[in-house]
Amino acid sequence: MKLGKPNKWCVTACAHMLLLGALPGFAPPLATARDVTFLVVSDVHYGIDQWGNNEAPNKAGIALMNNLPGTAWPGSGWGNVATPRGVLVSGDCTDSGTSSNWAGYWFFGTKDGFRDDYPERGGSGAKLHYPVYEGYGPVHRPCVLQPADAHPVGRHR
């Protein structure tokens, strides 16, 4: 054995864990030992056209997701879609990470931000009905002290 060169390996085994089943806020399994339904969207970019009607495409998508339960899955034998346990927004929730992107603003009318339409615990009416689990995208942090920066960190503790 010579110092300075790789000379040892070891192996380790440990018990398994499974993705998503342990996420906080997810309800216990229902009909089978494991039966989880969730949705995934990405790059919703609140603020990309906030002077126009940036929320419209997102709200249309939210309405579709809210109405999805009961729809037949496309695969044979999968039955109908159950109420999703949550929605994963994988990143780029806002376009520039400013407070108006995140929380909306008022200028001769209310403009919603990401947090309005995608409530943490799920909302009602036109808001997304399911818990939201957002990822941390590159536009969360355009500059220091922006509210979107720290938001995902403490949101789901």
Place this chain on the structure above:
Amino acid sequence: MYYSQPTRILWEGIGDFIPGQIKSGNFFAVRVVDSKMLVAGWSGSGWSSSWEVPFPSNNYAAWAAANSASTDLAADSNHNGVPNGIEHFMGATAANPATLPPLVNTTGTWTWTIPYDPTVAANYNFEVSTNLQSWIPLSPGNPAIAFLTSPARIRLTLPSGMRFCRLMVTLQGA
């Protein structure tokens, strides 16, 4: 690894949400049950595509029963220095027990090539170290990890300066 394919599909599919061209009504719905997963893409007015992904059935409990091994995956039932869980991951059997391969030095580059059974219900990652105290994880997808075929093997190329490496396997059905 059965998560790799649907993950790739997801990222390609949600590329419809392009900055400046947000396309409403596109999302993925996922249902995970005991033995399989369905990933279905919704585009505007209906399902656009779907993928059914079966989960590996070759789990540790079945392997242990077939090879008269302990249900404890950390045990070393055949006393060859390789824990049962690693034996299972490597595709070993009672008749053909695993042998952990040595590190190989090729003109100063150290590699560790591990046989594995792609049907095993497992996830894994490597860890490397300079001192056996602080470990740096290297997960699948890292350029240091390559897959070889015929037979199936995983090759870790130790990053420069790293002296030690280890393999961690997480098994299902254990």
